[in-house]
Amino acid sequence: MKTLVGLVNVFALLSILAVGGGTAVLPQMKHETVVMHHWVTADQFADIYSLGQLSPGPNMNMVAIIGYKVAGPAGAILVLIAFYLPSCTLVFAVSKAWEHFEGSPWRDAVQRGMAPITIGLMLSGVYAIGRTATFNLDHSMRHNSITVAISLLVTLILLRRHINPALLILAGGAVGWFALRMV
Amino acid sequence: MVQAEESIAIPGRQTAPQVRVGLAELFSVFLYIGATSFGGGVIAYLREHLVERKGWLDEDHFLAALEIGETVPGLISTNVAVIVGSRLRGVRGALVAVSGVILPGAIAVFLLGLLYARFKGDPEVDATLAGIGAAAVGLIFAVTLQIGRRELKRWQDFLILVPVFALVGVIHISLVPVLVVFVPIAVQLNRPNQEELATYHARQAEYHAQLAQHHENVAAQHSAGDKA
Numbered sequence: 001m002k003t004l005v006g007l008v009n010v011f012a013l014l015s016i017l018a019v020g021g022g023t024a025v026l027p028q029m030k031h032e033t034v035v036m037h038h039w040v041t042a043d044q045f046a047d048i049y050s051l052g053q054l055s056p057g058p059n060m061n062m063v064a065i066i067g068y069k070v071a072g073p074a075g076a077i078l079v080l081i082a083f084y085l086p087s088c089t090l091v092f093a094v095s096k097a098w099e100h101f102e103g104s105p106w107r108d109a110v111q112r113g114m115a116p117i118t119i120g121l122m123l124s125g126v127y128a129i130g131r132t133a134t135f136n137l138d139h140s141m142r143h144n145s146i147t148v149a150i151s152l153l154v155t156l157i158l159l160r161r162h163i164n165p166a167l168l169i170l171a172g173g174a175v176g177w178f179a180l181r182m183v
Numbered sequence: 184m185v186q187a188e189e190s191i192a193i194p195g196r197q198t199a200p201q202v203r204v205g206l207a208e209l210f211s212v213f214l215y216i217g218a219t220s221f222g223g224g225v226i227a228y229l230r231e232h233l234v235e236r237k238g239w240l241d242e243d244h245f246l247a248a249l250e251i252g253e254t255v256p257g258l259i260s261t262n263v264a265v266i267v268g269s270r271l272r273g274v275r276g277a278l279v280a281v282s283g284v285i286l287p288g289a290i291a292v293f294l295l296g297l298l299y300a301r302f303k304g305d306p307e308v309d310a311t312l313a314g315i316g317a318a319a320v321g322l323i324f325a326v327t328l329q330i331g332r333r334e335l336k337r338w339q340d341f342l343i344l345v346p347v348f349a350l351v352g353v354i355h356i357s358l359v360p361v362l363v364v365f366v367p368i369a370v371q372l373n374r375p376n377q378e379e380l381a382t383y384h385a386r387q388a389e390y391h392a393q394l395a396q397h398h399e400n401v402a403a404q405h406s407a408g409d410k411a
Binding site: 028053084108 | 217247346372
């Protein structure tokens with residue numbers, strides 16, 4: 001019971017802190033679930049995040065796995081509700097008020113002001129996952145050079161070509177299977 | 184006779200949607216989007232289905248929804264689902280749209296999680312997952328760079344971006360104090376100038392004058408009708 005309350009508290013707070021999307025709360029989610037509550041290890045967190053990228057829909061559904069691991073099916077469902085309901089309620093309320101401020105210079109100011117915060121937080125999310133999945137001090141140099149190459153190649157391709165990212169994720173898996181088995 | 188249809192252009196008041204969408208259809212379309220949008224680009228799928236295929240809302244309304252979805256906390260895809268769902272069918276529409284877009288992925292990720300628990304430790308599975316993880320980092324990095332290229336227009340933006348990244352990403356300060364401090368500063372740095380505010384207030388005043396005039400006209404027509 002105490003664990004369920006803990007799960008709901010952590011993910012409900014993350015929900016309303018997710019300024020600019022799920023990537024923005026990755027550092028704090030990792031910190032809460034790995035360091036504070038020991039629900040998963042850093043490696044498991046990165047693996048679970050990868051599984052989330054493999055599945056369709058919003059890219060943070062993987063929170064369900066953390067809930068399941070901690071408290072079974074009830075944990076999975078509660079975490080999903082805790083993670084989505086607060087921000088959905090908030091956006092519902094804001095979207096009603098938003099139209100009222102159409103054309104207001106202050107609304108533009110809020111939007112312009114939020115942009116660098118959002119991008120700073122997204123970079124933090126990239127860094128939080130990257131430290132485990134791309135450049136991990138616990139892994140060998142050979143392992144790291146391969147994962148760094150995969151990450152950078154995917155970034156470069158996506159910046160230059162219009163291609164379904166899911167294909168590149170699968171390609172990353174294939175390269176990993178081929179090149180990382182023996183490392 | 185009262186001319187009820189007489190409409191004045193009200194700035195900022197969006198007209199009610201013309202289409203009447205059933206809850207079941209709403210759910211099935213969002214369910215389809217939730218089940219097919221692999222690779223994280225849910226927004227592109229939402230646009231394709233809602234604007235192009237179904238025509239439930241036009242490009243401008245979609246962009247407006249996206250604008251709110253990006254500014255308010257929460258995932259952009261679920262935020263847009265809430266806005267579009269509620270626009271079409273109120274609270275129930277919002278609930279139906281969000282559950283539709285989340286459910287397939289949640290079930291898929293749940294099954295993947297079970298497989299993961301079963302096969303974790305197998306060197307081939309671990310190697311494949313390591314490759315997928317590295318590719319996933321490449322993906323979110325590319326998305327971040329693309330949004331950055333689009334949104335960062337002034338060098339002052341980096342006065343906010345760099346400390347936010349350092350505090351949250353590197354030193355792991357909790358998001359709450361960081362947002363409490365940086366959101367007001369960022370908005371203040373982008374505050375509208377006097378001219379913009381003056382134009383806006385003038386436009387608002389004009390609109391209210393028009394509205395008052397409109398009410399007067401209606402009232403006049405009413406009393407004229409009573410006398411007749």
